[in-house]
Amino acid sequence: MSTARGGPAEGGDVTDRPAVPETPPAAAEVFGDQLPVAERYVELLAGPGHDQGVIGPRELPRLWERHVLNSAAVGEVLPVGATVVDIGSGAGLPGVPLALARPDLAITLLEPMARRVAWLERVVDELGLGVTVVRGRAEERETRRRCGESDVVTARAVAPMGRLATWSLPLVRPGGTLAAMKGASAASEVERDLKEIRAAGGEDCRVVRCGVGDAATTVVLVSRSERRGTSPGSGRRARGRKDRARD
Template sequence: MSEQADPQRPEEAEATPQLTDSERNAAQTLFGDRLALAERYVEHLCTTGIEHGLLGPREVPRMWSRHVLNCAVLGTVLEAGVNVADVGSGAGLPGLAVAIARPDIEMTLIEPMERRVDWLSAVIADLGLDNVQVIRARAEEVTDEVMADVVTARAVSALKKLIPLTVPLLDDDGQLLLLKGRSAGEEIEAASKVIKKQRLRTPEVLVLGADLLEEPTTVVRVRRR
């Protein structure tokens, strides 16, 4: 029997970090009238998410700044109505954070691990999100099923390995939006042969949220030719 995630959190008030003034300003800007949903998502991350091993307990104090806001800002570069596929969703980062911030897009979470899929499904049901679906599979197993305008990923693997996994999920005019850190430039250089082989445009490094977040988000955008 698969392990089911319990959306009930009797001790959530003690476990959930409070938003600082700067974080609240960013959260209100990114989530708008869906901020309450984002707060409930953070409650899940800090309780059942920790219990199920999706994140470590040390991440709780920085759950907003390092994780949820860091991912939600990706929604600022998405066009209305796009179909997004998030590879290796894990705790729903960035997929769920973006889906909450942007109810006008359709999100598909692709995650191979059953216990993570169970947790994601429980959270989606609890939040009442109607623009998200979860597929239990590896990216390479759903190339015939998923054709997205945008493919996202965070903390999955280096670009050299990640690009061949994600490009087959793209529509002809699609783009990859891959969250990376300070090593983005080095990863792009290391992946140059893969990028050429896949016939992709020269990658762009985007810095998102510089005027909103204490630590902006670095994203590598790769478009098809």
């Protein structure tokens, strides 16, 4: 693989892997002195990440804007010093860019697939990140025991809002927030799934825009109810597990 800065990257023929995309000027502002680490992350995504199937070939030219800067933009709505569980972390999105842009956050990367867990552990080790990697599904009791209740749960391209709220809100402390990265139809998705979100213990749903330009993203913020007796996910947890098993 050849990099944007020239020369072969990590043990590959320069002709057998796509080039690493150039670093956009906005990246320096977002990542500051962590920019070299963010650039190394992009190199890992474009090289071994592509080879191992954690990122598709069509995404490589737009790794910065659509994936890395896009994910880091979520940090605009997260409180200082928050504990964060990134569910279905996959390639490390949005968790890894958040860890680089917001080093004050205490982040756990939650992923059910063994090969992706191995990938995340490699990324964390090579980048020297102070984050935790956990293998598991958000809806599993053991996962909830291991992760506890966090200030924020983040999710990107995991599930429709109703199902996502059912799975993830039990990992959020009362008064905490689910921050779900969504597309242009986010508002209509919230409206469609509002009953299910509320049944899961969610309230005060808001759709906000984070970031600017090509790296902008839509985020749905759902607060977990602080009312006594609220049981997130009640009545839908078993169905959620069956749905996930079929995905």
